[in-house]
Amino acid sequence: MIHLLLADDQVEYRKGLAELLAMEPDLTIVGQAENGQRAITLTGQHQPDVILMDVRMPLCNGVEATRIIHQRYPWIRILVLSTFDEDDYICQSLQFGALGYLLKSTPVPQLTDAIRVVSQGCSQLGPTIAPKVFSQLNPITETQRRAIENVLSEREREVIQLLGKGKNNKEIAQTLHLSQGTVRNHISRILSGLELRDRTQAALWAQKYL
Amino acid sequence: MIHLLLADDQVEYRKGLAELLAMEPDLTIVGQAENGQRAITLTGQHQPDVILMDVRMPLCNGVEATRIIHQRYPWIRILVLSTFDEDDYICQSLQFGALGYLLKSTPVPQLTDAIRVVSQGCSQLGPTIAPKVFSQLNPITETQRRAIENVLSEREREVIQLLGKGKNNKEIAQTLHLSQGTVRNHISRILSGLELRDRTQAALWAQKYL
DNA sequence: CTGCCGTCATGACATCTGTCACGATCTTTG
């Protein structure tokens, strides 16, 4: 039996959804919250398995509530249900610990499936959501990996990593126990090897691909 | 009825999985591929709804096959089934169009559920996979957004965007039709406003949050 | 052994970068 908590400020929508979900034999609704603050309180009281969380709510929005609840009760699964597929909401919710993100327009059978999936610890994202999220990932492509392995030496890789963290020559030299001159030589070779112009471009390259 | 294609080089595993999946009333297996090349060919011939794709395969690995198939048939849903949860595989697969990523250790009932979910266009990621993916996202937090809107002026925002692309002062000046001196003044104010030290840190900041 | 390569280092030079002081517009606000 999966224990559910609903968090949504639109009363009719929430009650309607509650009725529909209660018809499923393996779902029980243990609480309903009309804002983020209440959601946090009720979560502590009822310890649900899954929370259906709206984003736009008074007092404390769904994103912030997600962050707090996930920090306090990391084992509770949060499924965000939003009217909007705004990029910021999506990314923040997921980074704050939400496991799923679906639009409110999702048909109920799909929604109940999603609840079951999420309750087992799997993530589920809606059809329009998934591409947005995945396109933001930055994997190392084979070309760039070869660039790192063939063009740069061991030392140079250490240097460019520090470069990617915004360190200047002095700091790099101290970290690696080198002279500043040596660091500058290394960077010089990195730049010509990767065909970049200056340390800023190298730093951006490092942040993107390392 | 969901049409399935299995791609895996381990014969016993693939045949076993095929038998188990064939027992589901709403699943049909329309083809089995022993490597990436065959997977691409068979996809063209049988036009499955969902492909279960292994990562490590001879001739053409699952990641590359995913890329090619998704480019050619964007409507076909690909669910990656891997023994490993290596970050690179995950990120690349998802960016190349895979909708799901599960470990082979996933129990069959969960797997069939995932197939149904993915066949409807939703994404599903395994419990160990999801956190890895979501932690790589870089949403703008409210703090940083306020930093941009309150601390930086319109012009300064234009400048820092170009900075984030690795431009030097000369290029920024030309792009915005300014003198180099003015650009340097703007950058100077950006650095103090965001409490950064030099253009490299500002560029990294821009790439992360803009 | 000898040459090659990576590593580390130095000095010198030109250029780029960041800061400061100062002044000029122009628009907005009281």
Add this chain to the structure above:
DNA sequence: CAAAGATCGTGACAGATGTCATGACGGCAG
């Protein structure tokens, strides 16, 4: 109108950065 702020510009200075030539040391393959 007057004050305030954003914008643009200049000149000057110190420091950071990129490049080059040069040399030393150690390891490794032929």
